[in-house]
Amino acid sequence: MTLQQLKYVVAVADFKNITEASRKIFVSQPSLTASIRELEDEMGIKIFSRSNKGVTVTNDGEQFLSYARQILEQATLLEERYKNPKGGNPIFSVSCQHYSFAVNAFVDVIREFGGNKYDFTLRETQTHEIIEDVAHLKSEVGVLYISSKNEDVISKLIRKNNLVFESLFTTNLNVFISKSSPLAEKPFISLSDLAPYPFLSYEQGDFNSFYYAEEPLTEIDFNCPKVIKVRDRATLFNLLIGLDGYTICSGIISHKLNGADIISRPLMVEDKMTVGIVTKKGIALSRYAEMYINSLKKHVGIKS
Numbered sequence: 001m002t003l004q005q006l007k008y009v010v011a012v013a014d015f016k017n018i019t020e021a022s023r024k025i026f027v028s029q030p031s032l033t034a035s036i037r038e039l040e041d042e043m044g045i046k047i048f049s050r051s052n053k054g055v056t057v058t059n060d061g062e063q064f065l066s067y068a069r070q071i072l073e074q075a076t077l078l079e080e081r082y083k084n085p086k087g088g089n090p091i092f093s094v095s096c097q098h099y100s101f102a103v104n105a106f107v108d109v110i111r112e113f114g115g116n117k118y119d120f121t122l123r124e125t126q127t128h129e130i131i132e133d134v135a136h137l138k139s140e141v142g143v144l145y146i147s148s149k150n151e152d153v154i155s156k157l158i159r160k161n162n163l164v165f166e167s168l169f170t171t172n173l174n175v176f177i178s179k180s181s182p183l184a185e186k187p188f189i190s191l192s193d194l195a196p197y198p199f200l201s202y203e204q205g206d207f208n209s210f211y212y213a214e215e216p217l218t219e220i221d222f223n224c225p226k227v228i229k230v231r232d233r234a235t236l237f238n239l240l241i242g243l244d245g246y247t248i249c250s251g252i253i254s255h256k257l258n259g260a261d262i263i264s265r266p267l268m269v270e271d272k273m274t275v276g277i278v279t280k281k282g283i284a285l286s287r288y289a290e291m292y293i294n295s296l297k298k299h300v301g302i303k304s
Contacts, residue, residue: 003075005039006068008032009047013065017054066162069137070283090114092288093121095133096143097214098202098233099275100254105295109288120288124233127154127214128207134278135161140289142278143296145216145250147271153211158278167276169300173216173267174251178241183265190268191222198245200236203229215248216273237262250275252300275300 011021012032022029040047047061057065076091090113096102106122114120123133131154133139146154146165158165175194177183183193202214208229210218219227228245230236239245241261250273251264277293279285285293 001039001042003072005035006072008035009039009061010065010068010072012036012048012055013057013061016056018050066136070280073137073140073283090118090120090288092118092286092292093123093133093139094141094143094292095123095125095130095139097127097130097145098124098236099143099250099252100257101252101296101299102143103257104254104299105292108295108298109292112291113288126202126204126207127212128157128204131157131161131163131278134163134280137280137283140279140283140286141292143275144278145214145273145275147216147273149216149221149271150211150213162281163278164281165276165278167274168296169302170272170274171250171252173269173271173273174249174264175246175267176237176240176249176251176253176262176264177246178244179261179263180241181244181246183244183246184263186265188268189265194246195223195225198226198228198239198243199224200228200230200239200245200247202236203231216271217248217267217269233258254299 007025008021008027011025012018015021015024018033019029022032025032036047043064045060045064046058047064048055049058092109092113094102094106102124103122106120110118110120121139123129123139125133127144130139130142130144134142144154155165175183175189177189181197183189183197186193199219201218204212204214210220228239228243230239236247237258240247248267249264251266253262253264255262277296279289
């Protein structure tokens, strides 16, 4: 088994088509097919099922690809650290829920390591995709929260995918509202105060249950007749302002990124949320990931 063979199977899995993969990685289709079959014979498994429509990954192949991606990531880190530590092309990815401090930390990494050439990715995405991204090493770090309501399901997913959750901070629940909202003058906000206004939450696609919700309280937890689901932070904040809406959150906001029109107020409930980072177990972090995590701690007020 060689690193080249691992790169081949990952490419085929990504493109789901041998012809397309061979074109993208500049290898002839017969050579690519022969290399994958040799690897399958050596490992004693079928990685792909082939048909006229392309290829699909088998159950054995899914597990094999998970290990293959880990090995390739570690090989990249080795080359980056020892072969060309200063002159390489930095590659780093983060998947996170919609937190301004996660963006601020990402900016810190680019300012420190970006230079003239880099390939960085920040995905503000759905909860299940964060776990999937880190599990398959599409992202080196994930940022999400756990609460008493979702802890069993999220923790089970984290363990199942061989991930580690490290707490950054635990906080009481807050609401984001517009500074022009009728609720803005209140020092504390109750659930009954929120009833007349639309509740804005992030849509979770095929996993749209309260276990995966980005908000630690959902419409099923309290009397909430008006609900609007969105996909991105800018839309949510625009609706907060335009409709006097609200969302339930950690309360940490960056006015530099999000402007001064959004404010935070404590929510009068006993629930708490723990925001933390998700990484792959047993994988050495790159210097970009290490700095990102340190910057996260700085932006949420954790002193080193």
